[in-house]
Amino acid sequence: MNTLTEAFLQSFQLMITLDETLVEVVLLSLSVTFKAVSLACLIGLPLGTALAVLKFPGQKTLVVLFNSFMGLPPVVVGLVVYLILSANGPLGPLGLLYTPTAMIIAQTILVTPIIVAHSRQIIVLLAEEYDETLRSMQASRMDIMGTLLWDSRFSLFTTVLAGLGRAFSEVGAVMIVGGNINHFTRIMTTAIALQTSRGDLALALGLGIILLVLTISINALAYGLKTTWEKHSYA
């Protein structure tokens, strides 16, 4: 109990004094996560929309695959990305292994299926509603997809949040491809794992609290924004 209390006190001290190591790890975590989720959205939102709107051979198979990939084991993704980026891998010459870029790639692979599957589910419902209207207006497929994406934007926010949650909490893949190198690829989750194994519970707990606070804050902020925007929306 004493150890736990002490760890809590020390962790709050680290946070209040804006400990340099702590800040560095938090900033890198935010950077990697936001970049990965942005990339996943750039890929996943149009893909999810296309899967909702277009009919083509193999479409249902793709839907099943993306739904299944939502549960991709992070360590397996980490391993695959590691093999691709390692010196003997196809992208080895790029020298990306053990860099934040490698971590972004791994997280993007993990988050993209979540964005694709959730966005398809949301857009397919709106597509049913708009279908006859847009077709009678002789809208092109691009027009239809653009309209659906824009008009689903508030619902898609939840999808992005799900992606953020996945990326924030991820540890296995980024540990493998990032290497958890101090001052370079160490992020909150990998640092927590490391400090806990070392017995430095104060820093681990401090990071854990920050991770929780950040996750809750981002969700609260997103919820607030969504609610405000919806008030001014036209649903």
Next chain:
Amino acid sequence: MPKAKILDLNDFSEQRKQQASIICSSLFFQRGKKKILSNISITIPKTGISVIMGPNGAGKSVLLRTIIGLLKPDSGHVILNPEFAGKTALVFQRPVLIRRTVYGNLHHALGIAGVPRRQRKSRIEELIAIGGLAGLENHPARSLSGGEQQRLQMVRTLSSNPKLILLDEPSASLDPQSTHAIEEIIKSTSDKNVKLVLVTHDIGQAKRLADDVTFIHKGKILEQNSSPDYFNSPSTPEVKSYLEGDLLV
């Protein structure tokens, strides 16, 4: 959207070619065991307001959706006069407005119609005036009353400058004032040489608007006639009963 077959004029007589906007040839449409359209062959004139009447479930809306290509018939053809190809629009009984303002809905429709961005504002102002929607530009479209929503749908349809508009009971379940507003838009649109095909089972509305009337019952065409002849001397007992207010079952 599946395109209607464009009129192959050589297949038809000279008179029919010149007078037709739409030719439906032996249309069949079935859902399960229910025959919804049963050998529908009809030539819809090129000008004026053509009204399609009939009791509920007669197949009127299915015919309209088949004509515009939203539904594919099991057999038969819908043949569109080339003058109207790509210049058709459909007004639904229940408007589906997109989740934007009145202005946003019209802006979106003009975008799809390919109207350059810089021309859209003035065109929207014109459409707002036609629909009597002034002052509602920034209102969420879905918060408008039923009549306002239908007027918005009507003017949204006009945004693409269609030459042929199909209307599926546009004033069903609207109050008389809203119905009057819709009919005024229909008349003014027809005055601009736009061909209109109106589905309704409102006998009064058909009398007020129709140049010619087609009567459908149980998926079959029972009568097609000029408006005065249809109302004054119906040629089938079913139409006569319908016009007298009897229930057709």
